[in-house]
Amino acid sequence: MKNIAVIGVGYVGLVTGTCFADLGNRVTCVDVNEERIANLKQGILPIYEPGLEEMVRRNMAAGRLSFTTSYAEALNCPEGSAELVFIAVNTPAGVDGEAELRYVRAAAETIAQTMDHPLIIVNKSTVPVGTGDWVADIVKNKQPKPIPFSVVSNPEFLREGSAISDFMNPDRIVLGSLDEEAAQKVAQLYLPLRGPIMITDLRTAEMIKYASNAFLATKISFINEIANICEALGADVKEVAAGMGYDKRIGRAFLDAGLGYGGSCFPKDVKALAHMANVQGKHPQLLEAVMQINADARRSIVAKVRALVGNNGAHLNRLEGRTIGVLGLAFKANTDDIRESQPIDIIRMVQADGGMVKAYDPVAMPNAAKVLQNVKLCEDAYEVAEGSDALILATEWNEFKNLDLVRIKRMMKQPVIVDGRNLYDPSVMRELGFIYRGVGRGY
Ligand code: NAD
Ligand code: UGA
Numbered sequence: 001m002k003n004i005a006v007i008g009v010g011y012v013g014l015v016t017g018t019c020f021a022d023l024g025n026r027v028t029c030v031d032v033n034e035e036r037i038a039n040l041k042q043g044i045l046p047i048y049e050p051g052l053e054e055m056v057r058r059n060m061a062a063g064r065l066s067f068t069t070s071y072a073e074a075l076n077c078p079e080g081s082a083e084l085v086f087i088a089v090n091t092p093a094g095v096d097g098e099a100e101l102r103y104v105r106a107a108a109e110t111i112a113q114t115m116d117h118p119l120i121i122v123n124k125s126t127v128p129v130g131t132g133d134w135v136a137d138i139v140k141n142k143q144p145k146p147i148p149f150s151v152v153s154n155p156e157f158l159r160e161g162s163a164i165s166d167f168m169n170p171d172r173i174v175l176g177s178l179d180e181e182a183a184q185k186v187a188q189l190y191l192p193l194r195g196p197i198m199i200t201d202l203r204t205a206e207m208i209k210y211a212s213n214a215f216l217a218t219k220i221s222f223i224n225e226i227a228n229i230c231e232a233l234g235a236d237v238k239e240v241a242a243g244m245g246y247d248k249r250i251g252r253a254f255l256d257a258g259l260g261y262g263g264s265c266f267p268k269d270v271k272a273l274a275h276m277a278n279v280q281g282k283h284p285q286l287l288e289a290v291m292q293i294n295a296d297a298r299r300s301i302v303a304k305v306r307a308l309v310g311n312n313g314a315h316l317n318r319l320e321g322r323t324i325g326v327l328g329l330a331f332k333a334n335t336d337d338i339r340e341s342q343p344i345d346i347i348r349m350v351q352a353d354g355g356m357v358k359a360y361d362p363v364a365m366p367n368a369a370k371v372l373q374n375v376k377l378c379e380d381a382y383e384v385a386e387g388s389d390a391l392i393l394a395t396e397w398n399e400f401k402n403l404d405l406v407r408i409k410r411m412m413k414q415p416v417i418v419d420g421r422n423l424y425d426p427s428v429m430r431e432l433g434f435i436y437r438g439v440g441r442g443y
Contacts, residue, residue, distance in 0.1 A: 001025055002189060005074035005082040007107045009036060009067065011047055011264075011337070012124055012156050013088030015163040018055050021065035023192050028074040028082070029067050032106075040067040048336035048363045051164050071114040081117050084186065086154070087135075088124045092264075097271035098279075099128050108135045112142035115149070120182045122152045126209050126269055128276055132176065132202035150182035153202050155209030160263070161334030170195035176205020210276075213269040214287060219254040220261045221293040227257035227440020228300070237440030238422055257440045259346070259394065259420045260297030262331030264339035267294070297439075298342050301392060302349040304418045304437045309389040310353070317354030323413070324350045325388035327381050328395020329361035329368040336363040342420075343394035344368060347375060360384045362397055382411060390416035393423055405432050 002025050006017040009031040017029040031037050036046045043057045059065035068074055075082050089103035104125055111121060121139065123132060136151045153176035158166035173190045175197065177183040183199045190197060200208075227237040237257045245252025261267065270287055277284040310318040331341040338344055341364075347357050351374065360378040361368065369377060378384045381400060385391060385408045393400060401423055409415045409432060417429060419438045429436035 002084060003077070003080040003082045004028075004189075005030060005071075005085040007031075007071075007074075007085060007087050007111070008089035008103070008125070009033075009040065009046070010088065010090060011049065011160055011163065012158065013086070014040075014045070014047065014056070015049065015052065015158060015167055016086060016088055016124060016156065018052065018059060018065060019164065019167045020189065021059040021062075022055055023189075025064065025189070026080060027059075027065050028077060029065070030071055030074040031067070031069065034069055037067045037069050049160065049163050050334055055164065071110050075111065075114050075119070076116045082119065084120045084122055084189070085111060086122045086124050087111075088156070090264075091125045091127055091268075093268040093271055097275040099126070099268065099272040099275075101127065101131065101134075104131065104135065105138060108138040109142045112139040113144065115143070115147055118148040120150050120152060120185055122154045122186055124154055124156045126155060126213075126265065126272075127153075127206060128272060129203045129206045129210070131206060150177060150179040151202065152177040152179070152182050152186050153205035154186060155205060157209075157212065160337055161332060168193060173197045174205050174208050175199045176202040176208075178202065210269055210273040213266055214273050214290070216254050217261050217266040217270045217294070218286065218290050220256075220266075221290040221297075223255045223257045224260055224297045224439070225293050228296075230440040230442060234442035235440075236442055238438075240440075256422070258297065258422060259301060259342035259439075260294040262340045262342040262345075264337060267291075267340045270294075298345050299349070300439075301346055301394075301418055301420050302353070305350065305355075305390050305392065305416075306353065308416050308418070308435060308437070309414055319350055319353035319355030321354075322389040323356045323358060323387055325384035325391040325412075326350075326357060326359040327361075327384060327391060327393050327400050328364075328397055329359055330364035330395050333395055333397045336367055338364050338367045338371065341368075343392075344371065346392060346394060346420075347372060351375075358384045358388060361395060362399060364395075382407060385411040388412050389414045390418060393417065393419045393421055396421040396423055405429075405434070409433060 004025050004027045006013045006029045009029045017027045021027040045053050087107045089107050091099045094100040132151045132153045173195050175183045187197050230237045241255035244250050274284040274287040306318045309322050329343045358376040365377050416435045422438045426441050
């Protein structure tokens, strides 16, 4: 059992803190967002993540997990001061694509000003290569009096929607530090998970995170490029991905063609890696192509809708007078996260073309309502279908897999479906009388 503090109670901080508590540690989570902490103290979570609420409540009840806005309470707790502090604050994209480090800086400064005993500072946020050294400088310079500390990089690889299972069953744990003893202490925390633990230097650990996300994003853009070619040549990208995936050197994962990658991580991390390369005078041509293909994937969905139900000719507002239904608002299934959400982008493109939009998502509507204007948010998929000229399947929620398509068709103004996730079988859709377009499935 160790005493741990976690700074930042978002997707990563809350999952990390809760899972470490579940493994028997005493964890105090700190956030600057007072409303978030007040809610958490009552067991109300700021995010939707399957299984997390029950785990939070159970560990709070057992006295292993608590929430506060006070760094002092988390770090220098009289019941046992923290031995390790994890930084899990957000690192959003800045104006030039660089990772914004102001929240990491604030966290490091406050740790320095608050700590009253030696600490291992573990960085879990995704940060540019070199940030670990920068954090060490900040802490050293901001401490009122010198207290020993070490900095360890411990990038996080969990996915939203399967975060607990990803955390508890890691493919690997990466630890980067010049201080072997500190890295070993962090490693001990992870021993119960039985994943391979790799200890390397700080900068290499930081790069492993970017390289991993960029590689996965590259797989997605690669298959979207193949999908584009499949459409022109009459091949089916789903079968192509399956056929490729049998090769162990390739693997089937992350070869789903569709709307391209969205979310709070791939878009910002590919951008940030390209930015790091450019700053160093390197030319990240592959990363640039990955980003361009990704942007095209969203545009191509709207182009399909225009081609099927849009006004002909030189109309600027090619979807004027058309109602487009959008099924799904989250950037993928099983999350309420709409950061860099492809469906939201697509909705804006439809609106820019003069189209009216109706939409539904099982959990992301409250978040989407905060950023969307003039969209009719519906009770379910059927209400979306009613009177729509076309439906866009935008998020692969399970409940969209078994819709009553006969009913959907009856309710629509025109039986047009653009399936951005290749959820449906093209031949079944045609038999049902739909005009159906998937992504990369030939016609
Ligand atoms: P998030 O936006 O969900 O949460 C960040 C939290 O940090 C917020 O609650 C915010 O109020 C808090 N915060 C900001 N500044 C603070 C400060 N100075 N002190 C205390 N709290 C502060 O972010 P997230 O999605 O959890 O991502 C966190 C980091 O982890 C990012 O670098 C991200 O790239 C990385 N990451 C995210 C995921 C994911 O699935 N979301 C997975 C792996 C890595
Ligand atoms: C991703 C990584 O998978 C995690 O390992 C990493 O920790 C995390 O980013 C991060 O650094 O924050 P996440 O963004 O939660 O996790 O979601 P993914 O499941 O990776 O999906 C990302 C996007 O790619 C989604 O929009 C998804 O729909 C899309 N995607 C995924 C595809 O278009 N095709 C695929 O084959 C897979």
